Structures are given as C-alpha cells and as structure tokens.
Amino acid sequence: MIEAEHLSKRYGERMAVDDVSFCVRPGLVTGFLGPNGAGKSTTMRLILGLDRPTSGRVTVNGRAYAEHGAPLAEVGALLEARAVHNGRSARNHLLALAATHGIGVRRVDDVIDLVGLTEVARKRVKTFSLGMGQRLGIAAALLADPATVVLDEPVNGLDPEGVRWIRNLLRGLASEGRTVLVSSHLMSEMALTADHLLIVGRGRVLADVSMAEFMRNASRNIVRVRTPEATRLSGLLAGPDVTVEPVAEAVRGLRVQGVTAEQIGDIACAHGIALHELAAEEVSLEDAFMALTADSVEFRGGAATPDPSRISPEMARSTS
Amino acid sequence: MTAATLTRPPASEPALPRPVDVQPVSWTRVLRSEWIKLRSLRSTVITLVLTVLGMVGLAMIAGGAMNSRWVHLDPFDRTPGALTQHLLGVVFLGQLAIGVLGVLFATSEYAHGMIRATLAAVPRRLPVLWAKAVAFAAVAFTVSLAATLASFLAGMAMLGSHGVALGAPGVWRAIIGAAAYLTVVGLMGLGLGFVLRSTAGAISSLFGLLLVLPALVAALPQNWQDHISRYLPMAAGQAVYTLAPEGASMGPWTGFALFCGYAAAAIALAAVSLRYRDA
Numbered sequence: 001m002i003e004a005e006h007l008s009k010r011y012g013e014r015m016a017v018d019d020v021s022f023c024v025r026p027g028l029v030t031g032f033l034g035p036n037g038a039g040k041s042t043t044m045r046l047i048l049g050l051d052r053p054t055s056g057r058v059t060v061n062g063r064a065y066a067e068h069g070a071p072l073a074e075v076g077a078l079l080e081a082r083a084v085h086n087g088r089s090a091r092n093h094l095l096a097l098a099a100t101h102g103i104g105v106r107r108v109d110d111v112i113d114l115v116g117l118t119e120v121a122r123k124r125v126k127t128f129s130l131g132m133g134q135r136l137g138i139a140a141a142l143l144a145d146p147a148t149v150v151l152d153e154p155v156n157g158l159d160p161e162g163v164r165w166i167r168n169l170l171r172g173l174a175s176e177g178r179t180v181l182v183s184s185h186l187m188s189e190m191a192l193t194a195d196h197l198l199i200v201g202r203g204r205v206l207a208d209v210s211m212a213e214f215m216r217n218a219s220r221n222i223v224r225v226r227t228p229e230a231t232r233l234s235g236l237l238a239g240p241d242v243t244v245e246p247v248a249e250a251v252r253g254l255r256v257q258g259v260t261a262e263q264i265g266d267i268a269c270a271h272g273i274a275l276h277e278l279a280a281e282e283v284s285l286e287d288a289f290m291a292l293t294a295d296s297v298e299f300r301g302g303a304a305t306p307d308p309s310r311i312s313p314e315m316a317r318s319t320s
Numbered sequence: 321m322t323a324a325t326l327t328r329p330p331a332s333e334p335a336l337p338r339p340v341d342v343q344p345v346s347w348t349r350v351l352r353s354e355w356i357k358l359r360s361l362r363s364t365v366i367t368l369v370l371t372v373l374g375m376v377g378l379a380m381i382a383g384g385a386m387n388s389r390w391v392h393l394d395p396f397d398r399t400p401g402a403l404t405q406h407l408l409g410v411v412f413l414g415q416l417a418i419g420v421l422g423v424l425f426a427t428s429e430y431a432h433g434m435i436r437a438t439l440a441a442v443p444r445r446l447p448v449l450w451a452k453a454v455a456f457a458a459v460a461f462t463v464s465l466a467a468t469l470a471s472f473l474a475g476m477a478m479l480g481s482h483g484v485a486l487g488a489p490g491v492w493r494a495i496i497g498a499a500a501y502l503t504v505v506g507l508m509g510l511g512l513g514f515v516l517r518s519t520a521g522a523i524s525s526l527f528g529l530l531l532v533l534p535a536l537v538a539a540l541p542q543n544w545q546d547h548i549s550r551y552l553p554m555a556a557g558q559a560v561y562t563l564a565p566e567g568a569s570m571g572p573w574t575g576f577a578l579f580c581g582y583a584a585a586a587i588a589l590a591a592v593s594l595r596y597r598d599a
Contacts, residue, residue: 049443050436051598066443069344075440083437085361085428092360093437099353100441102343124362140437145340 001026001179002047002075002148006056008203009042016042018203019056024181026147029174031194031211032183035293039203040183041080044152047181048077060148072101076146078137078154086126090117090136093125094143101144111139116165130157138169148179155189167193187289191215201293218288223261225254226277227268236267255281350442350451357425358455364421368459371417372467375410379471382407383478390482400484401563404494407475408561411498414467415505415530418460422506423522425456426513426590439599449514449594453507453587460506464499490563497560497572504557504576504583505530511586515593529582530554550575553582 002024009017017039024030032040045051047058049065057064060074068074084093094108112121115135120128125136134157141149151170155163170193174180181198184190190197190211197214199207207214227233230252234244237259247253256264261280268275343349358364386393386406396402429435442448472495476483484491505526512522530553537548549555550569559565559575570578 045436045599048436048440050439052596068443070342071345071443072441073340073342077440079433079436079440083433083435085357085432085434087361087363088357089360092356096353096356096360097437097441099356100345100349102341102346102349104341107340144342 001061002058002150002181004043004047004056004058007043007046007053007058008055009039009046009051010054015203017046017053020200020203020205021056022198022205022208024148024179024198025196026179027174027177028195029170029180029182029193030196030198031190032181032198032200033185033187033190033289034183034200034206035185037202038185038200038293040200041152042203043200044077044079044150044181044183047150048075048079050079070101070144072097072144073146075148075150076141076144077150078134078141078152080152082125082133082137083140084125084133084136087124089122089124090128090139091121093136094139097140098143103144107143111142114142115139131159131162134158135162138166146178149173149181151180151182153183153185155184155186163189187286191285199289199292201295206292214288215285218285222281223256223259223264224277224279224281225256225264225275226252227254227273227275228252229273230254232271233264233268233273236271236273237264253277345442345444345447347447347451350447351454353441354448354451354455358459364424367417367421368463371414372463372470374417375414375467376470376474378410378413379407379475380478382409383475383483387479387482396564398482399564400488401490403476403479403482403484404472404488404491405561405563407472408468408494408498410471411468411502411558411561414464414502416527418464418502418506419509419526419530420523422456422460422509423513423519423526425452426510427517427519427522430517431519435599445594446591449587449591453510456506456510457503461499461503464502465496468495468498468502493572494561494563497576500576501557501560501579504580508553508583508586511583511588511590514590515586551578553579556582 002022004020004022007017007020008015020039020043032043034040042051043058046053047060047065059065060068065071065075084090088096091108091112094112095105098104098108109118109121112118115138117132117135117139120132125133128136134154138151138154141151149170154166154170158166170180170182174195182190182193194211196210197207198205199209224247225233226247230246234254237244237256239258242256242258244254244256247255261278265275265278267273268278386397386403390398397406429438438448439445472486472491476485486492508529509522509526512525513519516522516525533552534549534554537545537552540548546568550559556570556575557579559570560572560579562569562572569575
C-alpha cells in the first residue's frame with residue numbers, strides 16, 4: 001500500500017510533481033502511466049525517500065519509507081536507468097545489497113535464478129545488455145521478498161520474451177497480494193498488465209481509474225457517416241443519448257455517437273437516404289490515453305496529435 | 321540464459337519460492353555491505369597491489385642511489401632520521417593512489433547510479449558514510465602499513481651497511497605514522513567525494529588542498545609563509561612521519577591531529593550533504 005497526500009516536488013522553477021494524492025492498493029497491478037516528463041520517476045524517487053518532497057508526504061504501508069527497519073522488505077524498486085557499478089559482478093552487486101538486510105547467499109542465488117541470469121552472475125555488469133541490466137534490477141527489487149514492488153519502465157530494452165516474462169511476473173506478484181506499481185509511457189503495454197491506472201501529466205494526476213472503467217469509456221463507438229442528405233439524417237438520428245456533429249474535413253460528413261452503424265444504415269434505408277460512407281471508428285486505448293495527456297506532453301512530434309474531442313470529457317478525472 | 325528459464329510462468333512455479341529471512345538494517349550489516357563493495361572491484365585490488373609494488377620499488381631505487389652516493393651525502397642526510405624520511409618519500413606516490421581510491425569509493429556510487437540502490441537499502445543514509453569510512457580506513461591502513469614497512473625494509477636493505485634498523489628511535493612511529501597519513505588522505509578524498517559527487521571535481525579538490533595549496537602559499541611574502549605553511553594539510557599531516565624536521569614544523573602528533581581535523585571537516589560536510597541533499 002502506497003499513499004501519497006498532496007505530494008509536490010519542485011526542481012528549480014519546474015514542478016515535477018504538483019500536489020499529487022493517490023493510493024496504490026495491494027493485490028493489483030497499478031499502471032503508472034504518463035508521457036515522458038510527467039513526474040513518474042520523480043514520484044517513485046519520492047516514495048523511496050531518494051528525493052525529499054517540497055511539500056506533502058508519501059507513506060508505504062503506513063510509514064515513510066526511511067522509517068521502516070527493513071525497508072527492502074517493504075518496497076523493492078527498479079528505478080529508471082541502471083543502479084549498478086559496472087565493474088562489479090551481478091552476484092556481488094546483489095550480495096552487497098543483501099548484506100544490509102542480513103539476507104543470505106542462497107536467496108541471492110535464488111533471485112538470480114528467478115530472473116534468468118545464473119550463467120552470467122559472475123560476469124561484470126559492464127558486459128550486460130540493456131535487457132540483462134533490467135533483469136538484474138528486477139532481481140535486486142525482489143531480493144528481500146518485498147510487500148510492495150515499484151518498477152520504473154521495466155520492459156525497456158527487453159525482448160518480446162522478456163516483456164512477456166515481466167508481465168507474468170507482475171501478475172504473479174499481484175496475485176500473491178503484493179502491491180505492484182509499474183510505470184510506463186506505453187498504454188498498449190499497460191492494457192495487458194494493469195488492473196488499475198494512475199495517469200499523470202505535467203506532475204498532476206489526470207486519472208485514477210480501474211482498467212475496466214478506462215476501457216469502457218475508451219471503447220465508446222463513434223460512427224462516421226457521409227451522405228448528401230446530412231441535415232435530414234441528423235434530424236432522424238437525434239435522440240437523448242445521441243450526439244451528431246458535422247465532420248469538418250469531409251463534405252456532408254457526420255460523426256455519430258450513441259447509435260450503431262447498423263441502426264444508422266437501417267434508418268437511412270427506411271427513409272430512402274443514400275449513404276456514401278458508413279464506418280465505425282474504433283477509439284483505441286492508446287488514443288484515449290493520448291487524448292487525456294495531450295495537453296501535458298512536453299516534447300511533441302509534428303502530426304501525431306490526436307483529436308481531443310474523440311473522448312468524452314468525463315473520462316478525464318474519472319473517480320477511483 | 322535459456323528460453324526455459326525466461327518464460328517460466330510464475331503461476332505454476334511461485335515467483336518467490338522460499339520464505340526469505342530478512343533482518344533489520346543495522347550498522348554492522350551496512351559495514352559488511354560496504355566491505356563487499358570495496359573488495360569486489362577488480363580495479364581497486366589492482367590499484368592497491370600496484371601502489372604497494374610502486375612504493376617498494378621506488379624505495380629500493382632511492383636506497384640504492386643513496387648507497388652509491390654515500391660519500392657525497394652531507395652529514396645531516398646520513399643520520400638515521402633523514403635516511404628513514406627519505407625512503408618514506410614514497411608516501412607521495414601512495415597518497416595519489418589512496419586519495420583517488422577514497423574519492424572513487426564515494427563518487428563511483430554517483431557515477432553509476434548505484435547510490436540509488438544503496439540509499440534505497442539504507443534510507444537513513446548516514447550509516448552508509450560511516451560504514452564506507454570504516455571499511456575504507458581498515459583496508460587503506462592495512463595496505464599502507466604493509467607498503468611503508470616494506471618500503472623501509474627494502475630501501476634500507478639497498479643501503480647495505482648504512483641501513484637503519486627497525487628498532488632505531490622514531491622509526492616505528494614514522495612507519496606507522498606514514499600509513500596513518502595515507503589512510504587519512506583517503507578519508508579526506510572520501511569526504512570530498514560525497515560532497516562534490518564528481519570524480520574529477522573531488523580529485524582536483526583533494527590534490528589542490530594537498531599539493532597545490534603549498535605552492536600558492538609559497539608565492540606569499542616570507543613572513544606570512546612562516547605563519548601559514550606548517551598548518552597546511554599536507555605539512556601538518558606529514559609531521560607524523562618526519563624524523564628530521566627542516567625549518568618550522570608542527571610536532572608529530574599535534575600536526576597529525578590537525579590533519580585529522582581537516583579530514584573530519586570533509587567528512588562532516590559529506591554527512592550534511594548525504595543526509596540532506598536529494599540522492
């Protein structure tokens with residue numbers, strides 16, 4: 001259980017984390033999602049007491065991280081980028097960390113085996129690939145059998161097999177009743193792993209919502225219609241749960257929400273209206289996420305901006 | 321890494337198989353951790369071995385040279401104190417190596433991001449500094465003592481019949497004192513490393529204080545120098561292994577105490593920096 005209350009962190013002029021409150025619950029994989037620079041890594045550093053908050057507080061299982069007698073048994077963390085001396089072997093790295101908590105050699109060898117590094121355990125970390133480095137970081141996180149696991153972008157640099165391995169590992173940890181907080185900037189990855197989403201942008205919480213609810217909202221269907229009799233069709237489709245809006249870029253086009261493509265086709269047919277196009281527009285989770293965070297993206301490419309009108313306003317800031 | 325180990329589904333085989341025996345963090349456990357870090361770097365071990373060999377080698381060259389020029393040495397340089405001190409000049413080489421290792425023991429944590437893992441394990445932070453200082457001091461003193469003793473013995477052996485025996489007055493104090501001086505140089509480096517967090521910055525500062533500062537003071541008027549020079553870190557520290565003082569210098573133990581004070585100041589700054597700054 002991780003609880004943040006009005007947590008803020010300022011670096012110079014920039015608010016990296018801005019009055020953030022949330023609760024990460026046990027037994028679930030919570031996806032910590034946001035564009036680069038949203039404050040995910042900073043929040044994780046604050047959880048571990050590596051940085052001190054400008055204001056507010058964050059506790060792990062009821063206490064500040066540093067107040068726990070055996071902190072590694074409370075939170076196991078993999079932070080962004082390696083935290084290993086290159087010249088040391090993987091095993092010695094883990095032995096040094098294990099020693100602080102009186103953890104034995106057998107456990108060190110167990111976690112090395114768990115992450116699949118047994119054959120290279122005595123090689124210097126210098127020689128490791130990005131993926132192997134990630135695995136070593138995960139071994140360190142699991143060392144003291146922590147009740148809470150915090151992983152910053154764990155799938156970075158992993159091959160597809162490794163990505164699937166992480167996914168299963170996280171699901172397994174959560175099913176054992178542990179608290180799992182895993183950050184990512186990829187909605188697609190979270191869609192396969194997370195039960196709950198904590199979406200941040202520019203240091204603020206944009207949504208704290210279950211995966212199921214996020215998907216329900218995201219999959220709201222929109223149907224695109226093109227017809228010479230757009231105005232007449234609009235009138236026929238109108239209803240309490242239906243929104244119809246003209247499509248800006250297409251002549252006589254409509255975007256309809258609240259009625260299925262089949263129903264629109266039937267209505268048009270019944271009234272003798274010719275349809276030139278009738279297509280269901282799928283709004284992907286990725287689109288929904290992009291729309292939600294569109295205003296908080298720091299570095300944006302040219303044309304990749306999604307249309308914010310594609311998702312309903314109530315999706316943002318859905319209650320938990 | 322075989323595919324079988326990577327894709328093993330946690331469902332059929334639990335992710336964390338055995339109950340894990342975890343103890344609370346304690347000072348001695350952190351010390352053990354730092355000891356593992358210190359001994360598990362090949363570069364550290366290689367540097368220490370080369371340093372000892374280099375010091376002994378230099379002492380032998382110095383001893384041999386003095387022996388062959390014996391008749392040309394002036395009487396002062398032939399005294400046991402001056403001979404001993406001349407051989408212990410190899411401490412100059414040793415302080416470069418020990419100082420750099422002290423700096424690196426702190427800054428490598430920052431350079432590699434290891435400090436995050438270290439402080440996540442020991443979030444109260446200060447035990448890390450104390451443990452590093454103790455582990456480093458123990459290793460540095462042991463190695464330095466071996467080096468100064470071996471340098472003395474090897475150098476005196478090269479002096480043949482002119483050599484000074486270990487039992488001569490002040491010799492043990494000089495040998496042990498030189499090792500202590502080296503250890504404290506390393507601790508000063510460790511402290512500066514934690515304060516500056518950058519290897520280059522901390523090494524320049526350390527040797528700036530030890531080696532450059534005296535040169536700067538030498539540019540001052542003579543009567544100022546007389547008041548300042550002996551209190552500079554290196555002059556104060558070297559008093560402990562000085563047997564044949566030339567000019568004004570501090571007493572061996574008062575000088576060494578002052579030198580330890582400088583190092584303590586560096587460590588104190590390190591403690592404040594480690595405790596209060598973001599990692």
